[in-house]
Each structure stands twice: as C-alpha cells, then as structure tokens.
Amino acid sequence: MSKLTISDIAARAGVSKATVSRVLNDRAEGVGPETRAHVRAILAETGFQPSAMARGLATGHSRSVGLIIPDVINPFHPLLVSGAEQALSAVGYSLFLCNTGSNGAKQGDYIRVLVDKRVDGVILDSVGFEAEAQVRLLEREGIPVVLLDCVIGDRASRYGVVLDNDHGVREAMEFLFRRPDRRLLYIGGPSDMSQSVDRRNSVERIAREWRLAGDQLTVLPGDFGLECGFRLVTELIGKQSGRPFPFNGVFAANDMMALGVLKALRRAGVSVPGEVEVLGYDDIEFARLIDPPLSTVAQPALEMGAASAELLLRLINNDKPRRKTVVMKPRLILRGTTLAPDDVGQTHIQE
Amino acid sequence: MSKLTISDIAARAGVSKATVSRVLNDRAEGVGPETRAHVRAILAETGFQPSAMARGLATGHSRSVGLIIPDVINPFHPLLVSGAEQALSAVGYSLFLCNTGSNGAKQGDYIRVLVDKRVDGVILDSVGFEAEAQVRLLEREGIPVVLLDCVIGDRASRYGVVLDNDHGVREAMEFLFRRPDRRLLYIGGPSDMSQSVDRRNSVERIAREWRLAGDQLTVLPGDFGLECGFRLVTELIGKQSGRPFPFNGVFAANDMMALGVLKALRRAGVSVPGEVEVLGYDDIEFARLIDPPLSTVAQPALEMGAASAELLLRLINNDKPRRKTVVMKPRLILRGTTLAPDDVGQTHIQE
DNA sequence: TTGAAAGCGCTAACAC
DNA sequence: GTGTTAGCGCTTTCAA
Numbered sequence A, B: 001m002s003k004l005t006i007s008d009i010a011a012r013a014g015v016s017k018a019t020v021s022r023v024l025n026d027r028a029e030g031v032g033p034e035t036r037a038h039v040r041a042i043l044a045e046t047g048f049q050p051s052a053m054a055r056g057l058a059t060g061h062s063r064s065v066g067l068i069i070p071d072v073i074n075p076f077h078p079l080l081v082s083g084a085e086q087a088l089s090a091v092g093y094s095l096f097l098c099n100t101g102s103n104g105a106k107q108g109d110y111i112r113v114l115v116d117k118r119v120d121g122v123i124l125d126s127v128g129f130e131a132e133a134q135v136r137l138l139e140r141e142g143i144p145v146v147l148l149d150c151v152i153g154d155r156a157s158r159y160g161v162v163l164d165n166d167h168g169v170r171e172a173m174e175f176l177f178r179r180p181d182r183r184l185l186y187i188g189g190p191s192d193m194s195q196s197v198d199r200r201n202s203v204e205r206i207a208r209e210w211r212l213a214g215d216q217l218t219v220l221p222g223d224f225g226l227e228c229g230f231r232l233v234t235e236l237i238g239k240q241s242g243r244p245f246p247f248n249g250v251f252a253a254n255d256m257m258a259l260g261v262l263k264a265l266r267r268a269g270v271s272v273p274g275e276v277e278v279l280g281y282d283d284i285e286f287a288r289l290i291d292p293p294l295s296t297v298a299q300p301a302l303e304m305g306a307a308s309a310e311l312l313l314r315l316i317n318n319d320k321p322r323r324k325t326v327v328m329k330p331r332l333i334l335r336g337t338t339l340a341p342d343d344v345g346q347t348h349i350q351e
Numbered sequence C: 001t002t003g004a005a006a007g008c009g010c011t012a013a014c015a016c
Numbered sequence D: 001g002t003g004t005t006a007g008c009g010c011t012t013t014c015a016a
Helices: A006-013 A017-024 A033-046 A052-059 A077-090 A104-116 A131-140 A165-176 A194-209 A226-239 A255-267 A301-316 B006-013 B017-024 B033-046 B052-059 B077-090 B104-116 B131-140 B165-176 B194-209 B226-239 B255-267 B301-316
Strands: A064-069 A094-099 A121-124 A145-148 A160-163 A184-187 A217-220 A249-252 A277-282 A295-298 A325-328 A331-333 B064-069 B094-099 B121-124 B145-148 B160-163 B184-187 B217-220 B249-252 B277-282 B295-298 B325-328 B331-333
Touching (some): A006 A017, A006 A033, A017 A033, A052 B052, A064 A077, A064 A104, A077 A301, A077 B077, A077 B104, A094 A104, A104 B077, A131 A145, A160 A301, A165 A194, A165 A277, A165 A295, A184 A226, A194 A217, A301 A325, B006 B017, B017 B033, B064 B077, B094 B104, B104 B131, B121 B131, B131 B145, B145 B301, B165 B194, B184 B226, B226 B255, B255 B277, B301 B325
Parallel strands (some): A064 A121, A121 A145, A160 A325, A184 A249, B064 B121, B121 B145
Antiparallel strands (some): A295 A331
C-alpha cells in the first residue's frame, strides 16, 4: 500500500532517480552492470510499479488507445474488440473501451474524453453522420485514427480497415445465380451505415452487369434486425398464399435478418434449402449454431480488429504505410441453408 | 493540433493558471462571475481539453477503472461490460477493458498494468485459481476491487456482485419437478468456475432435501460448451435405441450446452418439449432467437454489470456499503422448450 | 557511468 | 477574488 515512488527506490538503492529511470526503461548505456543489478534487485524486492501517468506526462504518450464501437452487445463487435485487444496488449498497449450505443452524441463525448486522456491513437468503428466532424477533432489534436469497418468522408483520405463488400456480394451472387431459374430477394441494411450501402450498391451494379430481369431480383430495404427479416418474408409469403413463391432464394445483408427470414420460412412450413435457399452476411457465432446452420458471407472480424490495431501501431510509431486502406476479403461459407453449388438437389454442408 | 496547455489559456485570458483551473473544475468560490465568463469564452473558443494525465498526477486519481473479463466473445460477457460501461461513463469514468482469454497469466499482467495506470478501481470477473494472489496485489496498492459474477476466497471478505444461483436452481427444479414422473438429466459446468460449482451443489442439495430417487435425477459433468451438450445427449440416446428415454427433461448449467442438447434431440427426432423438456441457464441473446425459443434461468447481466460499477464507485468515494455482497435474483423464463407449468400437454410461451 | 535539475500540465495551499 | 508557488512521479538534457 506504500505508494512507492522512484525517489524511494533511488534512496534505497543509494543512487539517483535518473539511474533508476534508466534501469526501469532498460536503457542500454548509461548505467554500469553492478548498479543495474543492484537497482534491479531493489525493484524486484519492493515490487515497484512506476506510475504510467507520471511517465505519460513526462514522455508525452500514454501507451493506451481508444476503441470506439457502436454496441458491444451486437455479436459482431466483440470479435473486432477481441482482435484489437490481442494485438494491442501483446505490445503493452491498453485499451479504453468506448461503447457508444450507436449514439452520435455519446460518441462525441467519448472522443473528447480520449483527447484529454491523451491516448496515443483511436480505432473508430462508427455509425452516424456527425462522425466526420468528430474525427477532425482528433486529427486536429494530432491523434492518429484508424477507421474500422466504416468509411468516413472520402475513403482515400484516411487510414482504415474495411471489408471488400463488393467481393463478398459478387461471390454470393455468382453462387446464387448458378441456377438460371433463380428469383432472388435481397434484403438490405440501414442507409446510414456505409457497409450496408456498399453491399446494396454492389447487388444493383451486378444486376445491371448481368442484365437481370425484373423477376430475377427484388431489393427490399431492411434495418439489420431479426424482426425485420421475419416480417418482410412473412408478409411476402402471406400475400402469395399458394406455391410457388415469388422467390426461391433470399440474400440478407446481415445474419440477424437472415435468422429472421429462416424463422419466417419455418413458421410457414417452407423447406430450407429445398424450396428457398437462404444466405446471410457476417458469419456471427450463431450462424453455425442454428439448425440448419446458416450459409453466409463471412467477415474475418477478429483479423479486422487485429489489422486495425496493427495499422494504428504503425501510425503511432510514425511508420506510415503507403496504402491507407487495408481491404479484407470476405469468404463465402456454405452450410445448411443452401443447396450444393453444382448439384441443385441436395443439401451441401462444407466445414 | 496546437497542444494547448492551461498556461496558454491563462495567458490569453490574462489571468493565472489557478483561476483557469478553478473555472475548469467548476469551483463555486474563488472566481468572480466576470472572470469566469471571460475564461469560459476562451476555453470554448480554443476548444481546450485539459490533460487527464497531468490532472491525475496532481490529484492522485485517474477517473478510470479496469474491467477484467475472461472473454468478450462469450455472449454473456458483453452484457456485463455494457452494464458497467453505462454506469461508469454516466459519471465520467473511463473503462480499461482487459480481456484475459481465461488465461491466468494474462490476467496477472493486466492487473499489473492497471496498477501502474493508477486506476481508481477494478471490476474483476475472473476464472482460475491464481486469482486470489492477484487480487491481493490490488489490495496492497489500496485499489478498490469489486468481484463480478465470481467469488474469490472467503465470500464475505470482499465486495462483489453475484447471482443467487441457489434461487435460480431452486425455481428451475420446482418447475421441472411439478411433474411427478420427472426423470431429469442435469448437465453441470467446469469445476473451476464458482458459478457452476454453486449450481451443481444446489441441484444436489435439493435432490437430498426432496429425497429424489436415483432414476429421478442424473447429474453429468459438462464444460459449458455447445458440443458437450450435444455429445452427452447423443450418447445417452444412442445407448437407449428405443423409447422411452432414460430422461424426459434436461437442465443444463448454461444456455450453450442447452443449445447443444436441443440440436442432439432434433437430430434424433425427439420432440421438444413434448417428449423432453429442456431448460438452460443464462438467457443469452440466442436463447430467444432459436426455434423453439429456449426456456431458461435468466441472469440479469446488464444489471449485474451496472451494479458492480455502482458498488465500485461507492468504494472509490469511500462510501462503503454495510453489506459487501450484492446478490441478484435470477428469473425463470419459460419459452418454447418447456410445457406449460400447469397444463402438461401443450407448449406455453410466456413473454 | 552517474547525478543534478529542469520540466511535462495540472491542482491546491497559502498569500495577497 | 485572484495570483504565487510548490509539488504530483516520472524522463531527459547537460555537467561532472
């Protein structure tokens, strides 16, 4: 409980604070082997822990970073957090977790807090339109920022880690349209999240490229919530009381909505994947836990979190990479809610 | 980017640093209304943010706390985190997230980091046997600790927030044994987690109290993993190729195992809840997302997180509560994997 | 190789 | 009501 300071150690060792400091920081030169050993012994014996605040004040950096996310409870985010945390803790950085609850004002507050904590950098997974101004505050303070899974403003102007949504969507679409008789329902996400806008744009671009006919693709807006997927599909099926349905495949912009879709189809007694194939996006943990396990476009979330931390660490060390954006590739994972790629007649479970 | 300091502000306002400091900290006395307004104006105009590190050094507290958890990816923990985060951020405290990956050594490292960050307090949700010594390190430094969802050492000696597992188990057992013909399979959790030990002890105590016969209750050890629930039930069913099964109810010590049980039963074509009722423990988000939704003993995880933060804040403010332990009540939630309490013939969905 | 001393940016007595 | 001053615990020149 004895709030030991470096002076106490210096006194006990019979040397100056400067020397203790040198030992503490493993400075190669500036201290003789004897003294070093002696000081080390005292350090160990007292269990002395230097104050990070005092050190931070003196050096100008805190060895801590802020991680801003919309919602830890959303099953996708903990993966990002965990990935970043591992990369950061491995090199001795601490993490301020800033959970905004998707609230722009709270996000602003947190950014202000991070500024006054003098964090060395910020990883920002943000939603909302006010983000640009908030990021500029950090930039004005000279605090490096890495955008995670989001783009703010001009995408070439800031460092960031994003998913190649176009790639993911394209793989999904190629898979789904392997069947010439495909009639697809695409359910998009909120229009204020760059990811969902990206995905939807890709879907529509591909539809134009392939000159899909009107009955081959229906695009509906969603909100990333399970209920939404459930409701949309229930309504569509309700209208069309008999078979066949207006669609034989559903591609949801995230897994939660896909889960809602599955629930609706099950309630209606529609067989999956026999009558309708379902594909999600994200690969949250639950995707493979349900029965049948959900086919989906997997985001390498842990890796994205880790990549954002690594990128930030480089920025902190002033080792700026030539390309500002790290693009991660999503991966199509076929499980139980889709038919085999070639054989359009039986369930195919990969993995 | 102009690393403004309090001296700069003082200079621009034509007052002393002390005055600026008084304004910054909203000290009622010691500064005239004019000066105050003037300084406020400059503060606003420059967007000055005082350095938390400098302030911390001067005051001796950092307005930040550490939250140590085994694994953010485990769907139960983000709820604790979120609850604590909300309570903390509401009063201006920041959160260092320490994710140990259930690794005792990493937990020790993190505790050391928190000590040198001079956090004002620590919330510890810990696993493992080395925890006691680690907590003592914090105690030696005079850092308040609140144990969250775990007990370390003698449970009366430390502050903590725990779940009343005995209450939860008792409610569950009373519900399950409303049927005189009940034959229950109980699947426990790991033996190094106090919660799962508690639950199992309660089950066995109740069995003795009620003098349950051998065929009315089978207790099997598990590991909290989905696979484990799946395997155990698959094996049991495999042995007993025909009906009826050796059990008509399964009570799992957590939801993940219950999900595994459901999967096994579905694979085997056993109807739930008709032939076998299934009850979980935790109420993770997925519990109500699956079909049929899982009946379970709900832990008020958000509230537990919040309670731990509130308790910690009181300790930090030296306002020690008379009772060291906050006990939260779990709640039995009946959904689709159990039959109605009274009418043992049809599915009952509450909520 | 070592030590003395001047800060880092703030707060808090204590004067005025 | 306001300013002066001495730290808080560390790092880091600069001398010795």
